[in-house]
Amino acid sequence: MDLKQVEFDVRWLLRRFEIFPNAYYNYLKCRKSDYNEKKQWVQNQIKEIFHSENGKMGYRMIKLSLKKQGTNLSLLTVHKYMKALNLKSISFRKRPNYVKGTSYKVFKNLLNRDFTAPKKNLKWCTDFTYIHSSNGKMMYNCCILDLHDRSVMASKSSTNITADLAIETLTEAIQTHKPTAGLMLHSDQGSQVRQEVA
Numbered sequence: 001m002d003l004k005q006v007e008f009d010v011r012w013l014l015r016r017f018e019i020f021p022n023a024y025y026n027y028l029k030c031r032k033s034d035y036n037e038k039k040q041w042v043q044n045q046i047k048e049i050f051h052s053e054n055g056k057m058g059y060r061m062i063k064l065s066l067k068k069q070g071t072n073l074s075l076l077t078v079h080k081y082m083k084a085l086n087l088k089s090i091s092f093r094k095r096p097n098y099v100k101g102t103s104y105k106v107f108k109n110l111l112n113r114d115f116t117a118p119k120k121n122l123k124w125c126t127d128f129t130y131i132h133s134s135n136g137k138m139m140y141n142c143c144i145l146d147l148h149d150r151s152v153m154a155s156k157s158s159t160n161i162t163a164d165l166a167i168e169t170l171t172e173a174i175q176t177h178k179p180t181a182g183l184m185l186h187s188d189q190g191s192q193v194r195q196e197v198a
Contacts, residue, residue, distance in 0.1 A: 058089040111186045117148040121179035125186045142169040
């Protein structure tokens with residue numbers, strides 16, 4: 001008889017090694033209890049990390065964060081636990097690659113890197129900022145600063161980056177602060193705004 005093909009049931013093996021069945025099954029139960037307790041603790045850590053970053057971290061980043069805390073799990077395990085907890089990271093839309101176009105009109109750089117002003121309403125600086133909202137959508141903010149004291153002259157946000165957003169921001173700044181002739185507005189001369197002298 002080929003012994004490799006012989007199958008023995010658990011109770012036969014327990015009798016052979018003089019182990020009481022109750023002791024064996026209690027051992028398995030205790031072992032499973034320890035596993036479930038550790039699993040619950042790890043899942044709580046994952047939830048804590050996930051919510052502390054407002055849902056922005058995926059399973060790869062959470063794995064690294066757990067490792068820093070002394071818990072080393074595989075990517076597959078972290079992914080499985082997050083799926084069981086119904087935790088899914090927010091996917092941000094990638095910023096499109098910049099494609100340089102031909103400027104309709106290029107203005108002379110009157111500022112010449114002199115970002116100071118002796119008093120208000122002489123030099124304003126404007127630019128767009130990309131903002132990631134908590135729901136994963138991209139927002140765009142147009143802001144105008146006075147280079148005298150870096151105070152905000154106007155600030156507007158929109159879901160689209162357009163010339164209208166730049167115009168609305170500039171209109172609000174002019175109506176609110178009423179600058180006199182000679183004001184210099186500086187920008188990076190993007191497609192939405194151009195440097196000009198008011």
